[in-house]
Amino acid sequence: MKKIDLHIHTKASPYSDSVYDFSISKLQEYVEKLSIDCIAITNHNLFDLEQFNQISEQIEITVLPGIEIDIEKGHLLLISESTELDDFKTKCNQVEHLIQNKSDYISIAQLKEIFVDLSKYLLVPHYDKDPILKPEIIEQLKPFITSGEVSSAKKFKYCINDTNSLVPVLFSDLRFTHQMTEFSPRQTFIDIDDKSLRAIKTCLMDKNKVFLHHSEGHRFFQIFENGQKLSTGLNVILGERSSGKTYTLKTISRLYENVKHIKQFELLETDEEKDKKKFDELLTTKQSSVSEQFLKEFKEVVEDVLKIDRKENDKRIESYLTSLLKVAAEEDKMDVYSKCTLFNESKFIETNNETLKQLVEATELLIENAQYRTLIDKHISKKILQELAVDLMKKYEEVQQKNLKVRWVNSLVTNVQKELQSSTASEHVKDIDFYNVLLEKEKLEKFENIAAQIKKEKVIEQKDIRRFKIVASTKRFTGAQELKNKSGIQQTAFSGAFPLYDSPIQFLEELKKMERIPETEFYKYFVDVSYKILNEHDAEVSGGERSEFNLLDRIQHAHHYDFLLIDEPESSFDNLFLKNEVNEQIRQISKTVPVIVVTHNNTVGASIKPDYILYTKKEIVDGKAVYKIFSGNPADTILKTVDGEEINNYNIMLNCLEAGDSAYVERKQSYENLKN
Amino acid sequence: MLKESNHMKILKIDNGKGLYFKEPDQWIGIDQIGKEDLLTLLDNAISGDFEMDEFDTAALQNKAHQIIYKHLYQKFNELNENKSRFKDESEQLYKSAIEKYTEAISSENN
Numbered sequence: 104m105k106k107i108d109l110h111i112h113t114k115a116s117p118y119s120d121s122v123y124d125f126s127i128s129k130l131q132e133y134v135e136k137l138s139i140d141c142i143a144i145t146n147h148n149l150f151d152l153e154q155f156n157q158i159s160e161q162i163e164i165t166v167l168p169g170i171e172i173d174i175e176k177g178h179l180l181l182i183s184e185s186t187e188l189d190d191f192k193t194k195c196n197q198v199e200h201l202i203q204n205k206s207d208y209i210s211i212a213q214l215k216e217i218f219v220d221l222s223k224y225l226l227v228p229h230y231d232k233d234p235i236l237k238p239e240i241i242e243q244l245k246p247f248i249t250s251g252e253v254s255s256a257k258k259f260k261y262c263i264n265d266t267n268s269l270v271p272v273l274f275s276d277l278r279f280t281h282q283m284t285e286f287s288p289r290q291t292f293i294d295i296d297d298k299s300l301r302a303i304k305t306c307l308m309d310k311n312k313v314f315l316h317h318s319e320g321h322r323f324f325q326i327f328e329n330g331q332k333l334s335t336g337l338n339v340i341l342g343e344r345s346s347g348k349t350y351t352l353k354t355i356s357r358l359y360e361n362v363k364h365i366k367q368f369e370l371l372e373t374d375e376e377k378d379k380k381k382f383d384e385l386l387t388t389k390q391s392s393v394s395e396q397f398l399k400e401f402k403e404v405v406e407d408v409l410k411i412d413r414k415e416n417d418k419r420i421e422s423y424l425t426s427l428l429k430v431a432a433e434e435d436k437m438d439v440y441s442k443c444t445l446f447n448e449s450k451f452i453e454t455n456n457e458t459l460k461q462l463v464e465a466t467e468l469l470i471e472n473a474q475y476r477t478l479i480d481k482h483i484s485k486k487i488l489q490e491l492a493v494d495l496m497k498k499y500e501e502v503q504q505k506n507l508k509v510r511w512v513n514s515l516v517t518n519v520q521k522e523l524q525s526s527t528a529s530e531h532v533k534d535i536d537f538y539n540v541l542l543e544k545e546k547l548e549k550f551e552n553i554a555a556q557i558k559k560e561k562v563i564e565q566k567d568i569r570r571f572k573i574v575a576s577t578k579r580f581t582g583a584q585e586l587k588n589k590s591g592i593q594q595t596a597f598s599g600a601f602p603l604y605d606s607p608i609q610f611l612e613e614l615k616k617m618e619r620i621p622e623t624e625f626y627k628y629f630v631d632v633s634y635k636i637l638n639e640h641d642a643e644v645s646g647g648e649r650s651e652f653n654l655l656d657r658i659q660h661a662h663h664y665d666f667l668l669i670d671e672p673e674s675s676f677d678n679l680f681l682k683n684e685v686n687e688q689i690r691q692i693s694k695t696v697p698v699i700v701v702t703h704n705n706t707v708g709a710s711i712k713p714d715y716i717l718y719t720k721k722e723i724v725d726g727k728a729v730y731k732i733f734s735g736n737p738a739d740t741i742l743k744t745v746d747g748e749e750i751n752n753y754n755i756m757l758n759c760l761e762a763g764d765s766a767y768v769e770r771k772q773s774y775e776n777l778k779n
Numbered sequence: 780m781l782k783e784s785n786h787m788k789i790l791k792i793d794n795g796k797g798l799y800f801k802e803p804d805q806w807i808g809i810d811q812i813g814k815e816d817l818l819t820l821l822d823n824a825i826s827g828d829f830e831m832d833e834f835d836t837a838a839l840q841n842k843a844h845q846i847i848y849k850h851l852y853q854k855f856n857e858l859n860e861n862k863s864r865f866k867d868e869s870e871q872l873y874k875s876a877i878e879k880y881t882e883a884i885s886s887e888n889n
Contacts, residue, residue: 439843443810451814463873470880486887489880496873503869511865512817515854522846 104317105298108290109143109169109182109227110252110274114154116147118205119173120278125154127161129279133286134164136328141298143182145169148202150195152188159185165298169225170195173208177236179244180227180252181218184300194218211243221247225304230269231258239473241269250307255361255665256315256324257696259291260335263310263321270310287358288325292317322714324697326355330745331732334715337693340701341755342719347730348701351719352668355699363664365657367671375646382649386573386634393564393575394632401557402626408550408611409622411543420540422533429530441529445519449534451509459499466492547608554607558630568659569684570639571652578631580604586628595619600628651680658688667696673704686711709756718742718755789820790831790851795840797848809847817851824855825862831855 113125134142141164144155150170159166168191169182183191197217201209209217218224226244228236230251241248251269253259262271272291277283294312295302306312315324316332326333342348349367356362430447440446469479470488479488524531557577564575580586586597600613607629614625636644636652644652654676661667669689672681681704689698689711700711718733733742733750741749789800790809797809799820807816823829834852839845858864 439810439841440846443843443847444813445847448814451818467876486884489884493877493880493884496877499873500869503872504865507865507868508818508821511854511858512814512821515817515850516814518854519847519850522850523843526842526846 104292104314105140105295106138106290106292106317107141107272107303108139108275109141109167109225109272109303110145110171110180110276111142112146112171112276112278113144113158114146114149114151115278116149116202118202118207119147123278123280126279126281126283127158129281129283130158131162133275133277133279134162137286137288137290137325139164139290141165141167141303143167143169143180145171145180145182147171148173148195149199150192152192155188167300170198172198172214173202174214175210175237175240176208177234177240178229179214179236180225182225182227182300183223211240225300225307227252227272227307230271231262242473249304250313255359256335257665259315259324260321261695263313270307270313272307272313273315285358286328288328290325291315327358331734333697333699333717334713335697336714337690337711338697338699338715338717339711339713340699340717340719341703342701343721343758346721347719347732349670350730351717351732352670352699352701355666355668359666361663361665362668363657363661363666364668365654365670365672367674369675378646379649382653383634386636390573390575390634393634397563397575397577397632398557398626398630401553401629404550404553405611405626405629406623408546408608409615409625411547413543413547413608413612416540416543419533419535423535426530426533430532433530437529438527440523440527441531443523445516446523446529447532448516448520449532450513450516450536452536452538453506453509454502456499456502456506459495459502463492463495463499466495551607554629563632568652569655569688571644571648571655572637572641573634574637575632575634578633580628580631585631589627589631590620590624592619597628650675651684655684655688658685658692661692661696661698664696667692667698669698669700671701671703673702678704682710713737716742716752718750720750786828786830787823788831789824789829789855790848792832792835792838792848795838797839797841797844799851809844809851810841812847812851820855821858824858825865829855829859 111130112120113130115122133139142162144150144158144166148170150168155166155168166185167182168185168188169180172179172181194217198209201207201213215221221244224247226247228241228244228248228251230236230241230253232252232254241251249270250272251262252274253262253271254273256273259271259273262268273289274291275287275289277286292314293303293306294314295306315321315335319332321335323332323334325331340348340351352364356364466488469483470485470492472479520531558579560577560579562574562576564573566573580589580601583597583601586601587595590597595617597617600610600617603610603613610628611625614620614628615622620628636649638644638648654672658667658669672685676685689700692698693714700713714736716735716737720731720733722729722731731744731748733744733748733755735742735752737752739752742752742755743749787800791798791800791806793806798806799809799812799816800823801807801816831852834849836845839848
């Protein structure tokens with residue numbers, strides 16, 4: 104089994120990194136401390152041959168040459184054999200030449216043109232790690248890509264279990280500087296004896312040959328540089344006060360990104376009124392997607408209606424009718440100019456080809472989509488779609504050509520009319536686009552109907568979170584102050600707008616006059632969405648229940664994170680809630696996210712059935728505090744430090760969770776007596 | 780201007796009046812021209828070579844005819860410089876996509 108880290112930075116690229124000074128001694132320390140067998144130097148869009156040779160001479164393990172390339176808006180590691188270094192440098196120089204600023208990237212075609220035979224290299228894209236290389240790009244680079252880089256043990260485990268995912272690899276992506284004080288243990292173990300690129304490539308084709316831990320497969324991973332491991336499932340940290348439990352959680356938070364840390368007492372309410380307000384605000388923010396989703400279509404309607412100038416349309420109709428009547432009355436007075444057909448000619452209306460454009464885009468999407476290819480092909484062949492696309496495009500061109508001609512004629516008609524009209528005192532018929540006027544009138548009527556519908560108060564969504572229920576309802580605004588609160592702008596008053604609340608068009612026109620309110624937010628002032636949390640009896644929750652809801656909600660949302668850390672939940676919640684509600688959720692989430700719970704409580708510590716136990720202990724050695732971590736499986740009789748020091752598991756469990764052996768026996772006896 | 784006999788004539792001056800071509804042997808007074816007639820003239824003009832009698836104020840007695848003839852003459856004259864502009868402009872957006880898919884369809888047929 105070899106431990107590899109094929110993503111290491113040693114030189115700052117002018118466009119991708121901030122400046123840093125590389126430290127070879129830190130790289131040496133890293134390789135030794137973490138017992139790494141093979142590394143690859145992969146700087147952004149460059150390869151420094153001279154520096155690579157120096158590193159290879161000074162580092163005793165295998166060092167492979169590589170480059171991290173900005174390609175199609177994602178990142179790709181390209182790693183080479185250590186032979187033909189001059190040729191590799193020439194190729195990398197071409198990449199360097201093409202990337203001249205932060206937003207530059209090369210195309211697949213350029214990659215193939217530069218590196219010619221991609222089968223000679225190991226290609227590893229950013230897979231579940233930012234900036235990701237899009238799946239369709241990876242698809243185009245197959246069969247040269249078999250593995251993908253992920254950013255955490257959680258994602259590694261996910262890819263291993265997901266049959267459609269690439270073979271995952273976890274690398275450090277570190278920049279080695281003098282200032283570094285600790286190293287993140289993100290490396291991958293692979294089942295090979297020989298450290299050649301060919302052997303690594305073969306290994307990275309097979310999920311059965313890559314591991315998070317040298318002996319424990321994917322059940323464990325290394326968390327600290329000293330070799331301390333953790334379960335990828337549920338870990339419980341026990342220990343006396345001030346023995347380093349919270350410190351351990353803080354270290355994980357500092358070393359790793361994307362960590363959800365629920366701190367001790369964080370969820371406990373101290374000021375009921377203040378906390379309730381905060382809770383309601385938080386709930387509204389968190390659930391704002393429900394409101395956004397509900398008002399999505401209405402927002403589009405409002406945006407469309409905003410373009411309509413009702414008064415201007417009325418004016419145009421009036422002006423048209425007046426001029427028409429006048430022309431009719433003056434028919435006998437017509438002169439050589441006003442008798443010309445063009446004198447009163449109306450303009451052509453151009454055909455709107457937006458729908459055709461959308462149809463072309465939709466057809467192209469069906470042709471190009473790789474993700475659902477099989478499903479699309481099952482119903483309609485690519486050839487038919489291509490024929491349809493060509494026909495639609497030709498139709499678009501035809502309509503477009505007609506529009507251009509119409510525009511040409513309209514401009515000619517306008518010029519002739521202007522000169523004819525200025526040469527005579529006769530009245531001319533004012534031009535008007537009746538189609539547009541009628542369309543806009545229809546839109547306004549529809550808008551009034553929709554606005555009336557949307558204001559009807561109703562429940563729009565219900566979501567169950569364990570024994571709680573989140574209910575989102577629409578609510579009419581009942582006064583100018585509510586509208587003002589909604590806007591969040593102090594220096595504005597809705598006293599002019601609110602009286603028109605039930606006349607949507609006039610209300611909207613009044614909002615338009617309010618300079619501080621952005622047009623894009625007008626839709627929010629027609630109806631409000633309120634949220635409440637109900638308990639299992641459909642009653643509004645109490646302060647304690649709000650804290651419970653918060654805890655469950657946070658655990659549930661930990662799916663988005665790479666770690667979930669919970670510090671002494673028993674400080675804020677009672678045992679029944681912890682046993683019935685929390686333990687089950689924690690166990691559930693630990694199937695996908697590594698969880699670390701610090702506790703003194705037997706309900707959490709023992710009943711939760713952890714996968715791994717850690718015991719922290721502070722010892723004073725030569726007047727200095729030394730923090731130790733003993734760890735092992737819950738069923739082990741002995742827990743050990745990484746240096747092999749041992750401690751009895753039974754004693755720890757009793758001391759930490761039951762206040763010692765005698766207290767435990769005494770308590771047990773008391774319960775027995777009560778029972779009898 | 781463009782005085783080749785095999786070209787289609789679209790505007791002419793005859794007997795002090797401006798006339799436009801409606802159909803063979805039918806020339807109509809330019810004061811009667813409407814937008815649909817202009818569109819037809821435009822189609823005729825871009826489908827082949829065309830010619831017009833040169834604009835001449837003295838030859839046109841009717842003042843309204845002078846105004847209309849002048850504008851039409853100028854505009855069609857400009858058009859003659861680049862008759863393919865409507866086709867070129869309208870084909871800009873999807874030219875390469877049509878080529879790509881047409882090629883794909885024909886190679887699949889082979």
